[in-house]
Amino acid sequence: MTIAADWIAVDWGTSNMRAWALSADNKVLAHGESPKGMGQLSPSEFEPALLEVVEKWLDSERVTPVMACGMVGARQGWIEAEYAITPTPPVAARPTRAPVTDRRIAVFILPGVSQSAPPDVMRGEETQIAGYIASQGDNAVLCLPGTHSKWVDIADGRIARFRTAMTGEVFALLAEKSVLRHSVGTSEWSDDAFAAGVSAGLEAPDILTRLFSIRAASLLEGASPQVSRARLSGLLIGAELAGTSDFWRGNAVALVGASQLSALYQTALALAGVSAHRYDAQDMTLAGLCAARSTLEDTQ
Amino acid sequence: MTIAADWIAVDWGTSNMRAWALSADNKVLAHGESPKGMGQLSPSEFEPALLEVVEKWLDSERVTPVMACGMVGARQGWIEAEYAITPTPPVAARPTRAPVTDRRIAVFILPGVSQSAPPDVMRGEETQIAGYIASQGDNAVLCLPGTHSKWVDIADGRIARFRTAMTGEVFALLAEKSVLRHSVGTSEWSDDAFAAGVSAGLEAPDILTRLFSIRAASLLEGASPQVSRARLSGLLIGAELAGTSDFWRGNAVALVGASQLSALYQTALALAGVSAHRYDAQDMTLAGLCAARSTLEDTQ
Numbered sequence: 001m002t003i004a005a006d007w008i009a010v011d012w013g014t015s016n017m018r019a020w021a022l023s024a025d026n027k028v029l030a031h032g033e034s035p036k037g038m039g040q041l042s043p044s045e046f047e048p049a050l051l052e053v054v055e056k057w058l059d060s061e062r063v064t065p066v067m068a069c070g071m072v073g074a075r076q077g078w079i080e081a082e083y084a085i086t087p088t089p090p091v092a093a094r095p096t097r098a099p100v101t102d103r104r105i106a107v108f109i110l111p112g113v114s115q116s117a118p119p120d121v122m123r124g125e126e127t128q129i130a131g132y133i134a135s136q137g138d139n140a141v142l143c144l145p146g147t148h149s150k151w152v153d154i155a156d157g158r159i160a161r162f163r164t165a166m167t168g169e170v171f172a173l174l175a176e177k178s179v180l181r182h183s184v185g186t187s188e189w190s191d192d193a194f195a196a197g198v199s200a201g202l203e204a205p206d207i208l209t210r211l212f213s214i215r216a217a218s219l220l221e222g223a224s225p226q227v228s229r230a231r232l233s234g235l236l237i238g239a240e241l242a243g244t245s246d247f248w249r250g251n252a253v254a255l256v257g258a259s260q261l262s263a264l265y266q267t268a269l270a271l272a273g274v275s276a277h278r279y280d281a282q283d284m285t286l287a288g289l290c291a292a293r294s295t296l297e298d299t300q
Numbered sequence: 301m302t303i304a305a306d307w308i309a310v311d312w313g314t315s316n317m318r319a320w321a322l323s324a325d326n327k328v329l330a331h332g333e334s335p336k337g338m339g340q341l342s343p344s345e346f347e348p349a350l351l352e353v354v355e356k357w358l359d360s361e362r363v364t365p366v367m368a369c370g371m372v373g374a375r376q377g378w379i380e381a382e383y384a385i386t387p388t389p390p391v392a393a394r395p396t397r398a399p400v401t402d403r404r405i406a407v408f409i410l411p412g413v414s415q416s417a418p419p420d421v422m423r424g425e426e427t428q429i430a431g432y433i434a435s436q437g438d439n440a441v442l443c444l445p446g447t448h449s450k451w452v453d454i455a456d457g458r459i460a461r462f463r464t465a466m467t468g469e470v471f472a473l474l475a476e477k478s479v480l481r482h483s484v485g486t487s488e489w490s491d492d493a494f495a496a497g498v499s500a501g502l503e504a505p506d507i508l509t510r511l512f513s514i515r516a517a518s519l520l521e522g523a524s525p526q527v528s529r530a531r532l533s534g535l536l537i538g539a540e541l542a543g544t545s546d547f548w549r550g551n552a553v554a555l556v557g558a559s560q561l562s563a564l565y566q567t568a569l570a571l572a573g574v575s576a577h578r579y580d581a582q583d584m585t586l587a588g589l590c591a592a593r594s595t596l597e598d599t600q
Binding site: 040075083114115117118120121148163164165166167169171173174177178179204205206207208209210211212213215216217219221222236239240242243244 | 375383414415416418419420421430448463464465466467469470471474477478481504505506507508509510511512513515516517519520521536537542543544
């Protein structure tokens with residue numbers, strides 16, 4: 001059976017790509033994905049990588065629009081999509097047309113968002129934020145936990161300011177590449193150790209002088225791999241919260257991320273006395289691409 | 301020409317080994333080293349690795365004592381040398397005899413030092429501290445910068461307490477393995493960027509939320525690789541100082557480390573209004589092994 005997509009939504013990150021075939025009223029008709037992330041492609045390789053996944057959804061009689069977000073628009077990506085500068089609606093500027101040879105597609109890449117002072121950038125998250133605004137409302141404090149967590153103040157449908165925390169990447173480096181790898185397990189968990197870590201990190205975010213106690217506790221006290229892992233995670237998330245309290249203190253937080261990670265942030269925020277609601281990252285990405293698609297139609 | 305050592309001093313770390321042939325009055329007669337660090341040896345491989353370097357200094361008619369310190373005494377090393385527990389003189393307990401088959405050597409491994417609350421450990425640094433006490437005096441605040449920096453309160457010739465900061469390891473992971481590697485150079489330097497980083501880290505040690513600005517500044521402002529590298533180094537050392545101010549505030553600091561790294565810490569401490577004197581790490585290690593050797597003689 002052939003699916004003819006009215007348009008195609010694409011979330012193209014550093015390490016993989018996801019695509020959806022959509023009807024004119026934004027119903028998902030089909031879904032596909034590829035491990036060919038931006039990180040492994042040169043500019044000329046993006047079009048074939050896209051066609052591998054979406055060609056079966058194309059109608060040879062018309063041009064199908066493709067709305068793409070994420071690192072595909074980075075300087076090292078398919079083509080650079082300039083940043084919109086805060087304060088800005090998350091998807092404001094006209095998307096950038098990517099060069100293609102296949103006449104059945106027109107590829108639009110959404111711009112990222114940058115902030116001048118302090119300098120910061122996002123690419124991909126702005127689309128999730130657009131999805132949140134389209135589906136949930138114009139004013140919120142958002143946290144998008146991940147490799148590079150983003151904290152975002154949304155006011156009247158615009159990104160007022162944001163801050164990136166390298167928590168996920170630092171966790172992975174410490175757990176897998178540092179001396180702590182000898183102590184930190186790869187599975188299982190301790191809720192108590194996580195909570196204790198969050199409290200310690202919140203209280204004193206000078207993590208450089210606190211990390212090694214995880215190694216020492218396993219050497220001296222026989223702390224288990226799962227306790228060490230949960231402690232490290234808690235310590236880092238607690239330190240991230242300490243460094244972002246100007247976003248969350250006195251506010252409810254909307255968490256947009258993968259469900260397991262968002263649940264950890266929800267627990268950590270509860271320990272800080274803050275309530276948080278969770279929204280699925282992929283749902284928000286798709287909602288944001290739909291919003292961008294309708295904006296594009298308005299201006300065509 | 302043959303050198304007959306009265307005894308042999310060995311500094312055996314994770315990634316390499318250094319040995320000195322000494323006279324009865326602790327004059328250095330010869331020096332050797334090997335890339336065979338603890339990290340790549342199984343217990344039975346330590347004796348041959350040692351003999352490769354020191355055999356030429358042995359007298360077949362007598363047993364030459366070998367005093368060794370460092371990770372050689374870790375659980376994964378030649379044989380575990382139990383920790384002395386704070387408060388303790390840095391080299392207090394009797395060293396542990398390592399099993400050998402060659403009758404020309406008797407190998408003694410110095411114990412590390414541990415602290416119960418908060419849990420912390422050192423192995424190798426205690427010997428440098430012993431060298432500092434033997435050569436400089438009984439009361440001091442010491443900083444031993446490195447992969448795992450140690451801050452140490454010395455009172456009446458004893459280690460009263462200490463704290464480990466994983467600054468050097470975190471710097472290397474971020475500069476080489478994280479997204480910051482795209483921005484951080486491997487050579488050159490900016491004194492101004494280092495100073496600005498130190499101030500930022502001292503003021504707000506929540507580094508997780510500050511690191512990414514280094515990447516963003518290179519993307520948005522074209523910050524150079526040397527500026528990014530110096531900024532990262534300054535930010536981390538500043539955050540380390542923020543987390544150890546209970547050691548250095550109001551005190552002079554004795555820095556024991558490699559000269560280039562100690563100079564950075566000296567600059568950072570000066571920015572915090574603290575004066576520091578530098579001592580060569582290798583000199584202090586050797587002085588500490590000499591002190592341990594004389595203690596051993598006293599008790600034999």
